[in-house]
Amino acid sequence: MSSLLDNSAVKRTFAACLALPLVVLAGTAFADGDGVWKGGENVYEKVCGRCHEHNIGPVLKGRQLPAPYITAVARNGLRAMPAWPASFIDDKSLQQVADYISKAPAPAAKP
Ligand code: HEC
Incomplete structure (x- = not known):
């Protein structure tokens, strides 16, 4: 289980999932x-x-x-x-x- 969390690709994907809604929100705020x-x-x-x-x-x-x-x-x-x-x-x-x-x-x- 911990080997999955240690995988940097998983971490990067997780970080991208967190960041994407922020980018989308920032874009629509002053669309x-x-x-x-x-x-x-x-x-x-x-x-x-x-x-x-x-x-x-x-x-x-x-x-x-x-x-x-x-x-x-x-x-x-x-x-x-x-x-x-x-x-x-x-x-x-x-x-x-x-x-x-x-x-x-x-x-x-x-x-
Ligand atoms: C992201 C949200 C947001 C935006 C966008 C925003 N404001 Fe505000 N504004 C607030 C909040 C929240 C307060 C109350 C601040 C406090 O008392 O903590 C406030 C307070 C004020 C006050 C003081 C009001 C009082 O009762 O004395 C003025 C003046 C004001 N804003 C002008 C503006 C102007 C001009 C703009 C556009 C250029 C603007 N605001 C855009 C959130 C915003």
């Missing part, structure tokens, strides 16, 4: 990402909304959060929230998404 941001709403839908519209992060819309606060949190991260570097969201697009969020009305209440 429509063409590297081009088309304004604040587009960034919100492609990135922020994946958590902030699905109870993973707190609701951001309708709270009149100041845009400088939003950009600071997005660049630096905040506790459970990951940081988004300029290599991923450029300064202009981050400013646009912050303006979009700070002015967006509260989402309709869900039953």
Whole structure:
């Protein structure tokens, strides 16, 4: 039994099985990402909304959060929230998404 576990091909296959779902997940997370941001709403839908519209992060819309606060949190991260570097969201697009969020009305209440 232990000779089977010592087999490096078995180990490699096992490692690949663990890694593959991560690669697939990473690919789908931003599957429509063409590297081009088309304004604040587009960034919100492609990135922020994946958590902030699905109870993973707190609701951001309708709270009149100041845009400088939003950009600071997005660049630096905040506790459970990951940081988004300029290599991923450029300064202009981050400013646009912050303006979009700070002015967006509260989402309709869900039953
Ligand atoms: C991977 C999930 C995830 C994504 C994607 C995400 N956030 Fe967050 N965000 C969180 C979580 C979780 C918190 C709460 C952090 C905490 O308090 O531990 C948070 C908190 C915040 C806060 C602070 C809210 C408050 O109540 O003070 C702001 C502002 C924010 N996020 C902005 C953004 C913006 C802008 C984007 C898109 C560029 C974004 N987030 C993308 C998970 C995410």
